[in-house]
Amino acid sequence: MNDNVIDELKKVLPEDRILLQEPMRLHCSFRTGGPADLFLRVSSREELEGVLRILRQAQVPTYLLGRGTNVLVADEGIRGAVVTMTDRMDRIEVSGNTVTAEAGAPLSRIAAAAKDHGLTGLEFAAGIPGSLGGAILMNAGAYGGEMKQVVREVTMLKSTAASDQGSSGTEDTVVTIPGEEMEFGYRTSRVKTEGGIVLSATFALEEGDPAEIAAKMEDLAARRRDKQPLEYPSAGSTFKRPEGDFAGRLIEEAGLRGFSIGGAQVSEKHCGFVINRGGATSADVMAVIDAVRARVFETSGRMLEREVIYLGM
Numbered sequence: 001m002n003d004n005v006i007d008e009l010k011k012v013l014p015e016d017r018i019l020l021q022e023p024m025r026l027h028c029s030f031r032t033g034g035p036a037d038l039f040l041r042v043s044s045r046e047e048l049e050g051v052l053r054i055l056r057q058a059q060v061p062t063y064l065l066g067r068g069t070n071v072l073v074a075d076e077g078i079r080g081a082v083v084t085m086t087d088r089m090d091r092i093e094v095s096g097n098t099v100t101a102e103a104g105a106p107l108s109r110i111a112a113a114a115k116d117h118g119l120t121g122l123e124f125a126a127g128i129p130g131s132l133g134g135a136i137l138m139n140a141g142a143y144g145g146e147m148k149q150v151v152r153e154v155t156m157l158k159s160t161a162a163s164d165q166g167s168s169g170t171e172d173t174v175v176t177i178p179g180e181e182m183e184f185g186y187r188t189s190r191v192k193t194e195g196g197i198v199l200s201a202t203f204a205l206e207e208g209d210p211a212e213i214a215a216k217m218e219d220l221a222a223r224r225r226d227k228q229p230l231e232y233p234s235a236g237s238t239f240k241r242p243e244g245d246f247a248g249r250l251i252e253e254a255g256l257r258g259f260s261i262g263g264a265q266v267s268e269k270h271c272g273f274v275i276n277r278g279g280a281t282s283a284d285v286m287a288v289i290d291a292v293r294a295r296v297f298e299t300s301g302r303m304l305e306r307e308v309i310y311l312g313m
């Protein structure tokens with residue numbers, strides 16, 4: 001990485017939050033992936049904007065990372081910069097029936113804050129291991145709940161053309177978008193299709209009984225522990241649910257329960273999860289994903305779509 005870029009970054013970010021050649025396996029739930037040239041931990045919108053301006057001017061490819069629970073990073077790592085807000089841009093505020101959280105806040109903490117204030121609606125999110133930013137991009141959901149049902153508005157940073165910044169000029173604008181205009185769909189949203197960076201979101205919830213909310217969360221957590229291979233690194237469901245069916249059922253029917261390549265395996269506990277059994281590379285995980293898609297297509301005529309996002313490849 002160009003020394004000038006690093007010198008510039010040091011003006012907007014403390015040095016201990018500028019990491020060079022940072023192994024991405026430390027930041028992804030699959031526990032695979034090579035080093036990112038630059039790994040930047042921002043703690044405020046001002047820092048984020050400063051970092052983005054410098055990276056853009058220097059034309060450094062830039063990737064955003066939440067808690068890394070839905071991504072697979074190339075074994076070769078990432079040529080460019082990874083920016084994360086999960087360290088300190090994670091404030092949560094409760095006011096009346098609304099909860100506002102910053103992009104780096106873990107969903108589990110947001111759901112817990114809602115519960116502690118007797119607010120119902122986010123129980124489904126308590127066991128999803130991602131951050132708010134990743135959850136908005138993915139319209140994360142579980143057990144009949146999804147972001148779409150509870151998000152009142154999302155505040156984002158959008159890149160727009162700036163007429164006063166020369167030929168390559170773009171600038172970042174903060175916009176607040178109502179939930180109904182977020183184009184939330186199954187594991188997608190307008191952030192995924194149009195780009196942009198989630199800064200924060202506000203949830204509109206309802207008053208509920210704290211004991212009932214806690215009991216529902218515990219019930220869903222028990223269902224997860226019972227059905228999902230939580231003891232192994234993974235990115236949760238590897239494939240999207242095909243219409244009218246389940247990826248896990250199709251994979252099992254194709255005879256792939258326990259199928260493995262290198263250290264990656266179709267979970268024996270839940271066929272919809274590809275897991276890292278130990279020592280897997282991202283190439284192993286990708287090879288299992290490709291083999292599963294091909295075999296399921298042969299046996300059922302259905303082409304599974306990946307839910308996991310590939311980063312740096």
Ligand SMILES: Cc1cc2nc3c(=O)[nH]c(=O)nc-3n(C[C@H](O)[C@H](O)[C@H](O)COP(=O)(O)OP(=O)(O)OC[C@H]3O[C@@H](n4cnc5c(N)ncnc54)[C@H](O)[C@@H]3O)c2cc1C
Pocket residue numbers: 029063064065066067068069070071085103127128129130131132133134135136137138139140141142191196197198199230234235236237309
């Ligand atoms: C054991 C396990 C269980 C899971 N169960 C579920 C489940 O029940 N339901 C479900 O929906 N998902 C589930 N997941 C998947 C994952 O937790 C969700 O998709 C989650 O929303 C991803 O959030 P993240 O912060 O980890 O995002 P990351 O994986 O870090 O990133 C995902 C995408 O979001 C982008 N992104 C991250 N932050 C921002 C931001 N601030 N602005 C714009 N883009 C951003 C990244 O660039 C990337 O493209 C599970 C994963 C695991 C490991």
